[in-house]
Amino acid sequence: MTNEYLPLIAKIEEVKEQTKGIRTFVFSIGKDTDFSYKAGQFIMLSVFGFGEGAFSPSSFPVKDGKIEVTIARVGKLTTRLFEMERGARVGIRGAFGNGFDLERVRGRDILLVAGGIGMGALKPLLEALLLDRNLFGRIDLLFGTRTPSDMPFKEDLELWEKSELLKIKTTVDSPDGNWKGDVGFVSLLLDEYKTDAGKTTAFVCGPPQMLPSVFERLLAKGFNTNQIITSLERHMKCGIGFCGHCRINENYVCTDGPVFSYDEIERMERKL
Ligand SMILES: Cc1cc2nc3c(=O)[nH]c(=O)nc-3n(C[C@H](O)[C@H](O)[C@H](O)COP(=O)(O)OP(=O)(O)OC[C@H]3O[C@@H](n4cnc5c(N)ncnc54)[C@H](O)[C@@H]3O)c2cc1C
Ligand code: FES
Structure with a gap:
């Protein structure tokens, strides 16, 4: 062992x-x-x-x-x-931790919504999806940062854009003179995003202040609560379910998560 x-x-x-x-x-x-x-x-x-x-x-x-x-x-x-x-x-x-369950989203459309460093958590998911591109439907990435210079993964974004394997929309809160993407919070991109919510799974990662407005818009679009997936950040010590640092009620974020669906988070929070 x-x-x-x-x-x-x-x-x-x-x-x-x-x-x-x-x-x-x-x-x-x-x-x-x-x-x-x-x-x-x-x-x-x-x-x-x-x-x-x-x-x-x-x-x-x-x-x-x-x-x-x-x-x-x-x-x-x-x-x-x-x-x-x-x-x-x-x-x-x-x-x-559990990681993202790709089997569960086979054949479905995929929407990734990332804010700032949250793209770091969604990037390996996107790379895993692209490795088996034909197993999934349409893939869209909505990515926002505060300013253009705060946007990580610019080279990757360019390569993904060229690959035409997915559709990408980027936005910043405060543009500079050279910015060609959208302006405004990433949650606003969802207003124009046309989707069949019943066949789409959304993966959302970003700063805590971004999440509620994104969740609200996804729910308003008809996304099922078990098809909105995020990764929770909690202070962790052991990472293996012993110390209790990451505990929310009976859930240990390090072993039960860090990936949870919206309905799982709702159930955890209702018990707080
Ligand atoms: C599952 C998981 C995956 C993560 N992945 C990444 C990643 O890929 N890249 C990355 O930059 N960060 C990631 N983080 C967050 C990272 O663990 C913390 O930012 C880091 O440990 C902070 O250490 P520090 O000593 O520099 O900051 P500290 O001096 O400990 O804290 C600085 C600030 O960050 C806050 N903070 C510290 N740790 C956490 C935490 N775990 N969750 C929420 N807020 C925290 C503190 O409350 C404080 O406000 C992840 C966290 C988790 C739980
Ligand atoms: S980090 Fe120790 S129980 Fe989760």
């Missing part, structure tokens, strides 16, 4: 600047290491002698023994990570 508290040693192979406060870290874990994850699962990433936090791999699948994780600098651990350079070593535990 493997010890889930024991981290795998990984090396920072590359650091890609996405925006001023968001970077993608490429960690190498070795080509022969037996490590895999589902889109939507998370890892516990540790800076030795400093601390550990939950992060979702932002690419899918593991390629050449490398994992990408896109990180927003928000506090102590993430600032420490931003100070680290190529070659530095970190620890990785996991992968943990």
Whole structure:
């Protein structure tokens, strides 16, 4: 039996600047290491002698023994990570959690709604969907950030756009002179979005202040509450259902989630 508290040693192979406060870290874990994850699962990433936090791999699948994780600098651990350079070593535990259930959405249309760093959680899902593109219906991505310079994954967006495998709409709250996308909150893009809600599953990830307005519009469009899926962020310590840090009533976000449907979240919150 493997010890889930024991981290795998990984090396920072590359650091890609996405925006001023968001970077993608490429960690190498070795080509022969037996490590895999589902889109939507998370890892516990540790800076030795400093601390550990939950992060979702932002690419899918593991390629050449490398994992990408896109990180927003928000506090102590993430600032420490931003100070680290190529070659530095970190620890990785996991992968943990349930991840997105692709089997459940086979044959359905897919709508991804992302805000800011939330795109990091949806990107591996999109990459997994594109690997088996013919198994799914129409795929749409609505992505919003505060300003154009806050938009991560610009190169990926360009490649996806060129691939014509999905439709993409981007929006910013405050445009600059060169901005060619929409202007306004990402939830507003839903007003123009035409869909057959009965055959569509929506995956929504973004800052907490974005979620209620997106959920409200999806419900108004007739989305079933079990076809609105999101990933919850809670403070995590163990990641494996022991410490209780991530608990909401009887649910442990680290093991029962972090991916939940809207109706599951409603049931959890009703009991609070
Ligand atoms: C399943 C999961 C996946 C995640 N994936 C990513 C990811 O891919 N990229 C990424 O940048 N971040 C991700 N996070 C959030 C990340 O864990 C925290 O931002 C990070 O641990 C903060 O550490 P810190 O020491 O830098 O910040 P701290 O100094 O601990 O806190 C800074 C601020 O962030 C808030 N915060 C800290 N941790 C969390 C948390 N877990 N949930 C909500 N708010 C928090 C604090 O309340 C505080 O306001 C994820 C969290 C979870 C639970
Ligand atoms: S993080 Fe310890 S129980 Fe979930």
